Amino acid sequence: MAPTPHDDGSQGVKEESMASQTATRPISSLLLIIAMQTEALPLVNKFQLTEDADSGFPKGVPWLRYQGNYKDLKINIVCPGKDTALGVDSVGTISASLVTYGSILALQPDLIINAGTAGGFKAKGASIGDVFVASDVAFHDRRIPIPVFDLYGVGLRQAFQTPNLLKELNLKVGKLSTGDSLDMSPQDEASISANDATIKDMEGAAIAYVADLLKVPAIFIKAVTDITDGDKPTAEEFLQNLAAVTAALDLAVTQIVDYINGKRLSEL
Template structure:
């Protein structure tokens, strides 16, 4: 059964004036901040005590806000995974009222689906692979499959690969995860995308997900080693793709993407 589409499709003829970029890692955000000439905003819009970081600026015809969960105060590392990403996205949509969300970042890729390190995918569907609940009806809720906002004209313009994203809170994966990811028809795997899609659906906000491949999920190589080796090059590929996407979005309506 096909997953339900995000609320709001087809897209309205609304001018794209404000874009929210949601990025999980500081290392993923840095090339975009530099390329788009964004400036850190320390005005205190976010709730007191959260580590979230916001950069803003004007890019062509659009106001661009880039948000990242920042550094966890207890452990001193990037606040990754689904809970920080969903909280940050929810709060940012409430504050900045974007016409469009772009979640961009790194992901693992499945070589059996043709993914290679350095590829950038536009995501067609999202699902979870580690929310297992066998109670009646809760199994499908746990998977939480959603069809992403369809943007065929953007895909064609950028000549992007398209694939299904599967999301979980662990960098590694156990046998049951592999089974669910196979059932999800996954091409790429990350740690926040499906949670952001859930928020976008709740708040009826169009969402584009762009994922750059840092490691190959279905290979014998250690995920953490491949990820660290390829993080910088993947972040650069994402930056190039996102900038090209923003160039395409400038002076367009949402409906122009379909």
């Protein structure tokens, strides 16, 4: 598109220059977005972060920000916090989208890590406690059967590619499918199958949408708490395995952060 009389095209040049500088300098600022405090607190302790009352977020939101320095990195862990009416973790795509948008504007991270638990499919090789890095993310519950709108509903996006990190840490890779329900309806199951997903969660694709919109690279680390195509009730299996699987998740995230330290985006 040609510049307007009031636009000499310099804004696009500036953005390209900033993106180039970000790719060639060591990563200095990490934003970890984690839906549940249970999943976040071990990492808060590991990285010796402190809760920041002056978070820079809009007044009244329940979002929590833990911040500090770890090695050469400035780390922020942000959780959507507790629902103000019901007191449970604010899981799901709406809270994830809002907290991602607000955090990017307030904190200007070099890289986003969405860490959390997920359901896994044994038919795709997932087992309880496995930790996956998502290669692609998509929605499975936004069904809009109109040409082009159907693709918008699925919202397929590629996660930031980290081939060196995957090789060094020997991590599993799989496609992630996101929806706002913990259980899986037959329609969801068909959509998840169409997405060729190994893991399913309630936040990833929403975070990917906002990260893509605001041009911040994002990676997705998911640990399997329940086997979605297994014979145990999902909610029961999730609660039974949450603590142990969170420990596996935190170990993997720590290894990833240690690997990222001192590296450029282009080296991941």
